[in-house]
Amino acid sequence: MRATTIHGPYDIRVEDVPDPRVEQPDDAVVHVLRACVCGSDLWAYRGQSARVPGQRIGHEFVGTVVATGSRVRSVRPGDLVLAPFTWSDGACVFCTERLPTSCTNGGMWGAVGSDGGQGEGVRVPFADGTLVKVPAGAASDERLLRGLLALTDVMGTGHHAAVSAGARPGATVAVVGDGAVGLCAVLAARLLGAEHVIALGRHPDRLRLAREFGAADTITERGEAAVTAVREATGGHGVHAAIEAVGSAEAMRTAVGVTRPGGAIGWVGAPHGSGEGLDVGALFMNNLTLRGGIAPVRSYIPELLPRVLDGTLDPSPVFDSAITLESIADGYRAMDERSALKVLVTPT
Amino acid sequence: MRATTIHGPYDIRVEDVPDPRVEQPDDAVVHVLRACVCGSDLWAYRGQSARVPGQRIGHEFVGTVVATGSRVRSVRPGDLVLAPFTWSDGACVFCTERLPTSCTNGGMWGAVGSDGGQGEGVRVPFADGTLVKVPAGAASDERLLRGLLALTDVMGTGHHAAVSAGARPGATVAVVGDGAVGLCAVLAARLLGAEHVIALGRHPDRLRLAREFGAADTITERGEAAVTAVREATGGHGVHAAIEAVGSAEAMRTAVGVTRPGGAIGWVGAPHGSGEGLDVGALFMNNLTLRGGIAPVRSYIPELLPRVLDGTLDPSPVFDSAITLESIADGYRAMDERSALKVLVTPT
Known part of the structure; x- marks a missing residue:
């Protein structure tokens, strides 16, 4: 089959x-219908995360089961399924505790020795613990297919950020980062009942989408100016819940700076320097909570999937570009240059 | 009156x-019956926290009200009272949210321009928001007086650590640090129903007290060996709740290392390098929560005071040494050399 590989920085x-x-x-084998490029793929693309030359890449896909092993019970050939960005056995102590990202038998698509999501097909270990069957009719509904694809990572990750930050009815929420995860965090914060969501980013078109997703305010300032702007928008005290959806020192510094005493920072940006943005003195004196990490999106699918299926949750607009697998290198380039927010990939 | 001042490192x-x-x-004026030396006073004593020469010091005291201002309603002269280690107005948005340490009018005993706890008397701003009246009979019960004194800081701080770490029925808890706060955290974790408490420290006598306070295991190893020992004691996975009761890089590194995926670290040690012990990669991959900070002990007094009064919670054994105010420099020396765990000070 055809699949995406990475051979070095900028070499897809x-x-x-x-x-x-x-x-x-x-195991199950899944024929991929839709995949996509993730902001976190760019860490590898830019050489900031190490990869073995030729390693597979991509960890988001929706597809059709084409074969199953003898022990697989929950899916069968012909089923439309989605896969979270990690596989998990569904049976270990951490899976039982709804933390499949810490599964003792788990792993991530694209790891050495495994298939990546950006290809024509994927061998799925622990199919019963990993795959989620969705209505077959979704395969012919492009908007729905994209919404389901978002559940494999960015929507679940945004939800984890919002849950971790303590987004709730009456809360003020700041989302730092206007990538697909940040935008999904806006959706999630609203879904959780947050009253006032403030989106921080640099791209007018993305912030426009943040408003469509329910952000009441958008802020394009950065650094100290961003902190000042958020404080001004919240009566001087800062927000109850801040979401760090980038993974950089600057984003973390902003998240810490905008959080109200006693509040929480939900962080889901893969840490690339974000530790440097953690002012422990500020965390300590203000009793700020830092919560989050790699999102256990598999655990959120049961609550989010019905919302996507009934249309009350629609993250599909994060896909603003669509390409074929053969031109995926163009998709990486577009995302790296930020001319695309999130690139949808159709293998065939 | 006579009061303790600090003029430079090791100069009390x-x-x-x-x-x-x-x-x-x-305001109210309180005549101090019992005060004490805190592990956090040692940061100033050792020159690791800056002080103005001649600045007052000490932030824990129990005493008798001797005068009150015209607006004070909750206490009157003759009342036995305790004061948390910060004063607070009891009325601002953060006091209302049970976070008096972030009071917009708050401050800490011993700050420049205020009295410290280690003296014959203290001017207490915002007496209604700050002081807690306790039964007068406690003044003649030395054990009880010491228990009440512990509520002004170390017991409330240990409780904040345990609450922040998520100590709860069925949970495994590791307490890193065998100072008075760590020992009180053992008491608090048990009070919250924790099933299995592991105390980590270096001093056999303190760890003996940890066992009396309810720790099932004590571990004297440090660094990686301590992490290994805790993991072995918890089926390989680590603890649900880790308490960082020191404030150093090594203690934080241990706390992060012993925490089970999905678990939480409750931190209350004033940060002196603890940021360096925060492995953000480990926090991220394991979805660890970092929660805590300067303890809002005033908020915990309503739930802890009845337990101290009825004897079901007795932190008084943390005071293993008693001196008069005039010889307080000896008390600092003893605590610095770790020959005393916590020094009780009687002004007259």
Whole structure:
């Protein structure tokens, strides 16, 4: 089959790789209908996260089951499924505690030895613990298919950020970062009942989408000016809940700076320097909570999926560009240059 | 009156200072019956926290009200009272949210321009928001008086750590640090129903007290060996709740290392390098929560005081040494050398 590989910084290729097949009794093989490029793929693309030359890449996909191992019970060939960005056995102590990202048998698509999401097919370990069956009719509904694809990562990650930050009825929420995760966090904060959501970013078109998603205010200032602007918008005290959806020192510094004493920072940006933005003195004196991490999106699917299916939650607009698998390198370039927010990839 | 002052590293004196008096309508003046030396006073003593030469010091005291301003309603002369280590107006938005340490009119005993706790008397701003009246009979019960004194800081701080870490029925808890706060955190974790409390420290006598306070295991290893020992004691996964009761990089590193995925670190050690012990990669991958800070002990007094009064909570054994005010420099020395756990000070 054809699949995306990364050979070094800015070197994304589409190559022939072995067809996926059932290797273990718990495996399923999924034919990918839609995949996409993630902001976190850019850390590897830019050389900020190490990769073995030729390693697969991509961790978001929706597709059709084409084969299953002898122990698989929850899905069968022909089913439309989505996969969270990590696989998990669904049975270990951490899966039981709704933390499948810490599954003792878990892993992430694109890890060495596994298939990535940006290809024609994927061998899925622990299919029962990993895959979620969705109504077959969604396959012919492009908007819905995109909404389901968002549940594999960005929507679940944005939700984890909002939950971790303590977004709730009556709360003020600041979302630092206008990437797809930040925008989904706006949706999630509103879904959780947050009263006043403030989106911080640099791109007018993305902030326009943040408003469509329910942000009451948008702020384009950065650094200290951003902190001042958020404080002014919240009676001087800051927000109850801040969301750090970037993973950089500056974003974390802003999140800490805008949070009200006793408030919480929900962080989901893969840390690339964000530790430097953690002013522990400020955390201490203001009793700020830092909560979050790699999002256990599998655990959120049962509550978010019905909302996507009934249309009350629609993250599909985060996909503002669509390409074929063969031109995926263009998609990476567009996201790296920020001319695309999130690129949808259709393998065939 | 006589009061303790600090003139530089290792330079603690007892000097004549102006008598406290009612200066504002919300003030009360308290005659100190018992005070003590705090582990956090040692940061100033060792020169790790800056002080103005001659600045007062001490922030824990129990005493008798001797005068009140015209607006004070909750206490009157003759009342036995305790004061949390910060004063607060009891009326601002943060006091209302049970975070008096962020009071917009708050401050800490010993700050420049205020009295410290280690003296014969204290002018208490915002007496109604700050002081808590306790039964007068406690004044003649030395054990009880010490228990009440512990509520002014170390017991409330240990409780904040345990609450912040999520100590609860069924939880495993590790307490890093065998100072008075760490030991009180053991008491608090048990009070909150924690099933299995592990105390980490270096001093056999303090760890013996930790066992008396309810710790099932004590661990004297440090660094990686301590992490290994805690993991071995918890089936390999680590604890649900870790308490960082020191404020150093090493203690924080241990707390992060022993926490189970999805668990929380309650931190109350005033940060002196603890930021360096925060491995944000580990926090992120394991979804660890960092929660806590300067303890709002005033908010915990209503729930802890009845337990101290009825004897079901007894932190008094943390005081293992008692001296008079005039010899307080010896008390600092003993605590600095760790020959005393916590020094009780009687002004007269």
